[in-house]
Structures are given as structure tokens and as C-alpha cells.
Amino acid sequence: GAGVSQTPSNKVTEKGKYVELRCDPISGHTALYWYRQSLGQGPEFLIYFQGTGAADDSGLPNDRFFAVRPEGSVSTLKIQRTERGDSAVYLCASSLTSAREQFFGPGTRLTVL
Amino acid sequence: ILNVEQSPQSLHVQEGDSTNFTCSFPSSNFYALHWYRWETAKSPEALFVMTLNGDEKKKGRISATLNTKEGYSYLYIKGSQPEDSATYLCAFYDDYKLSFGAGTTVTVRA
Numbered sequence: 001g002a003g004v005s006q007t008p009s010n011k012v013t014e015k016g017k018y019v020e021l022r023c024d025p026i027s028g029h030t031a032l033y034w035y036r037q038s039l040g041q042g043p044e045f046l047i048y049f050q051g052t053g054a055a056d057d058s059g060l061p062n063d064r065f066f067a068v069r070p071e072g073s074v075s076t077l078k079i080q081r082t083e084r085g086d087s088a089v090y091l092c093a094s095s096l097t098s099a100r101e102q103f104f105g106p107g108t109r110l111t112v113l
Numbered sequence: 114i115l116n117v118e119q120s121p122q123s124l125h126v127q128e129g130d131s132t133n134f135t136c137s138f139p140s141s142n143f144y145a146l147h148w149y150r151w152e153t154a155k156s157p158e159a160l161f162v163m164t165l166n167g168d169e170k171k172k173g174r175i176s177a178t179l180n181t182k183e184g185y186s187y188l189y190i191k192g193s194q195p196e197d198s199a200t201y202l203c204a205f206y207d208d209y210k211l212s213f214g215a216g217t218t219v220t221v222r223a
Binding site: 003004009031033035040041042043044045048055056059091098099101102103104105106107 | 213
């Protein structure tokens with residue numbers, strides 16, 4: 001079966017631009033997570049969805065970051081007015097429920113010039 | 114913020130040699146520890162989910178042990194092969210989210 005997919009795989013943008021990163025979870029997985037891995041660090045939690053609602057967005061760094069999951073499946077992470085410090089690999093994961101193993105996508109590498 | 118640490122940060126291993134590395138995590142409020150293998154340009158692949166103190170799990174030539182009382186886990190690779198080259202991440206399960214260490218990058222030299 002298909003795993004978690006993320007698009008684009010690479011995104012290069014200029015400082016100040018808006019970007020959207022997409023995540024397609026495994027079919028039937030109700031829980032969806034976004035993590036961010038900056039250079040030299042482990043992935044850091046950003047936001048957790050249970051169904052359509054964001055159950056915990058405490059990891060979002062500031063109000064330039066926003067994520068949606070309108071139909072409880074595909075999720076989009078949106079970053080406004082990008083800054084060079086936003087450059088990182090953005091990982092998406094899904095799980096059958098919040099208590100189960102998380103399956104990761106290959107990530108989107110975002111570079112802000 | 115949970116403190117999950119991995120050491121060493123990187124290591125080089127000769128093909129055929131065995132190696133191991135460490136993950137340390139908070140010993141209180143333990144629920145589960147996850148190990149992932151992450152190869153470049155691929156998805157992190159789940160290796161083990163460890164829940165019980167004294168647990169030992171094995172997958173092929175890779176095995177892991179868990180000590181929840183002292184807050185550490187070891188990952189072992191026996192007879193390293195070039196395909197074992199990857200970054201190995203451990204993650205502490207904190208309610209529904211994972212708190213990751215920075216990883217140990219293993220390079221196996223032929």
C-alpha cells in the first residue's frame with residue numbers, strides 16, 4: 001500500500017515569499033503530525049491533527065506558520081513571509097490513532113534564499 | 114522540552130564490524146521509545162517501538178535494548194554492511210508526539 005507522500009520534495013524560495021507544503025497520509029489514518037528538522041538537530045514537533053482539527057499546535061514557531069486538514073486526510077502546511085531561518089526539512093507523519101506507531105513521509109526540503 | 118540525547122553524533126565502521134550507540138531520555142513518565150533509520154532522500158523507517166524495561170528487540174542484524182529506570186537505550190548493529198549507512202534516530206513518546214534526539218549518523222566503509 002501507499003505510504004505517506006509529501007510534495008514538493010524540494011522547494012527553493014526567496015525571503016518574504018509564501019509557501020505551501022502538502023502531505024498525503026496513509027489512507028484511514030486519523031492522526032497526522034508535522035515535524036521540522038533543522039541542520040544538526042533532530043526533528044521537532046510542530047502540530048498534531050486528530051481528524052480535521054488541530055489538537056495541538058504548540059510547536060508552531062510563530063504566527064507565520066499555519067496548517068490545515070479540511071477533510072481529515074490531506075494536510076497543508078503554510079508559511080507566510082518566509083525567513084532564512086525557516087530553511088529545514090519538513091516531515092509529515094500519520095498514524096492509525098495517536099497512540100500508535102507514526103509513519104513518516106520523505107520530507108520537503110525548504111530552502112529560503 | 115524533553116531532553117533526548119544521542120551519542121556519538123557520528124561514527125565510521127568498517128564493513129563486517131559491529132557497533133553500538135546510545136540514546137538517553139527522561140526516566141520519569143515513560144511510555145515508549147521509538148527507533149528510526151533515516152537514509153538520505155528517503156522516509157524515516159521505523160525500526161522498533163520499545164515499551165517495557167529490559168525489553169530487547171531484534172530485526173535482522175539490528176537489535177535494541179531498553180532501560181527505563183536509568184533512561185537509556187542501546188542500538189546494536191552486528192556485522193555492519195554498506196546498506197546500514199544511515200542516520201539512526203531515537204524518539205521519546207510524549208503523549209501523542211515524539212521528541213527526537215539529534216541522531217547518530219553511521220557510515221559503513223567497504
